[in-house]
Amino acid sequence: MITFEVCVDSGELAVREALGLVLANLETLSLDVEELATVELVLAEALNNVVEHAYPVTKPGNSIKIHCSQKVTGLHFAITDQGYSMPNGQTPLGLPQNVEVDPFDMPEGGFGWFLIKDLAKDVTYRRVENTNQLALRIAVAIH
Amino acid sequence: MEVSANNEGKMCVVSVLEARIDAAVALAFKDAMRQSTDGGEADVVLDLGQVTFIDSSGLGAIVATMKFLAPDRKLILAGLTPAVDKVFKLTRMDTVFSVFNTLEQALAKQSS
Numbered sequence: 001m002i003t004f005e006v007c008v009d010s011g012e013l014a015v016r017e018a019l020g021l022v023l024a025n026l027e028t029l030s031l032d033v034e035e036l037a038t039v040e041l042v043l044a045e046a047l048n049n050v051v052e053h054a055y056p057v058t059k060p061g062n063s064i065k066i067h068c069s070q071k072v073t074g075l076h077f078a079i080t081d082q083g084y085s086m087p088n089g090q091t092p093l094g095l096p097q098n099v100e101v102d103p104f105d106m107p108e109g110g111f112g113w114f115l116i117k118d119l120a121k122d123v124t125y126r127r128v129e130n131t132n133q134l135a136l137r138i139a140v141a142i143h
Numbered sequence: 144m145e146v147s148a149n150n151e152g153k154m155c156v157v158s159v160l161e162a163r164i165d166a167a168v169a170l171a172f173k174d175a176m177r178q179s180t181d182g183g184e185a186d187v188v189l190d191l192g193q194v195t196f197i198d199s200s201g202l203g204a205i206v207a208t209m210k211f212l213a214p215d216r217k218l219i220l221a222g223l224t225p226a227v228d229k230v231f232k233l234t235r236m237d238t239v240f241s242v243f244n245t246l247e248q249a250l251a252k253q254s255s
Contacts, residue, residue, distance in 0.1 A: 012167055037196075037226040044198045048166045099235050103213045108206045111199035111234050118233060 001143075002028060003069040010055040010062035010081070015047040018066055025068065026075075026141075035140040039075065042120045045112040046079055046134055054083025054132055074121070074139040081132050091125045091134070094118075144171035148179035152254050154219075155183055156246065158190040164201030172201065176208040180216075186253065187212060190246045192222030197230050209240070217241070221249040 006021040008014045019040055026039065047064065055062040067078040094113030099106065117123055120136040127133070145160040157179050164172050180187050189205070191197075197205075209218040221243045223231065231237040243249035 015165065016163070016167060033225065034229075037229060040196065041198065041226070041230065044165065044196075048198060048200060051166070097234065099239050103239075104210055106206050106210065106239065108203035108210075109199070111202055115199060115230070115233060 001070045002026075003067075005065060005067045007063055007065045009060070010051050010064055010083070011058045012051075014051055014064060015044055018047055018064065019043060022066060022068065029070070029141045031140055038119050038140065039138055042116055042136065042138060043077065043079075045116050046077075046136070049112060050079065050081050050083065050132070053086075054081045056084070070141055072143060074137050074142050076137050077135070079132075079134045082130050083132060085127045085132060086125055089125075089127055091123065144168050144175040146172075146175045146179055150185065151188075151250055153185055154188050154250060154253055155180060155185040156188045156190055156250075158192070158246075159194050162194060163196045164194055164204065165196065165198045166200035169200040169204040172204045173207050176204075177211060180208075180212065184216065186217040186219060188219045188221050188246065188249045188253070190221050191224070191227055192246065194227055195224050197227045199230075199234075202230055202234060202236060206236070206239075219243065219249055219253070221246045 004025045006018060008018045022043060023040065050064050062083065065080045069076050092113045094117035096114050097107045097110055120138050123136045125134050146157050147160060148155060148157045157176065212218050219241045222245055223242060243252065
């Protein structure tokens, strides 16, 4: 059972950097490509939200921490930042987008939370003092 | 964002030459697609064979490209790798676009 933590400064390439570090730490688990794709996609969406909404302006000291611990139920991730709170103190619902519409009405956004909630389990958000804490579980690497 | 555009018969083929279409490059991707297809009349095949990762921002940029070309020109997708295919299926965007496993299949279908 592995546990690790990575920390990056927010910014345009922060998500790529964080994903690279997380995937390097997961190499020891020999996950299959589909499991890795799920982990990468869920974390990318969660981290994109932090970079875009919690830290809309890039400043020194805007750090994002990702903690991962492997348990019998899968990989448990906790993402923390000290940026702006989620609107209304909760995550968006992440409902599927209606794509049976005219091309010009086709949604170009709003898929991120749907993907997170579709692929991850036990998604919880808490604001504790000045910190956003997003926890989620991805049911891979189960023993 | 590196893309290459070529005319193949009646089609314009735009190949993405980078491995990721993510939030970091979504705007640059939209610009590159606009520049490489602007002024033409042909339908566009987007060759994603080299793309191994796409997120919701990248997906949104592809939808924006489809809208830019509509209503006269179609955007057809080819060469989706498994991780890219997964995002299209989960969001049901695979029902919005014509999707082909390979560029060759897309071109054969369009010329028949």
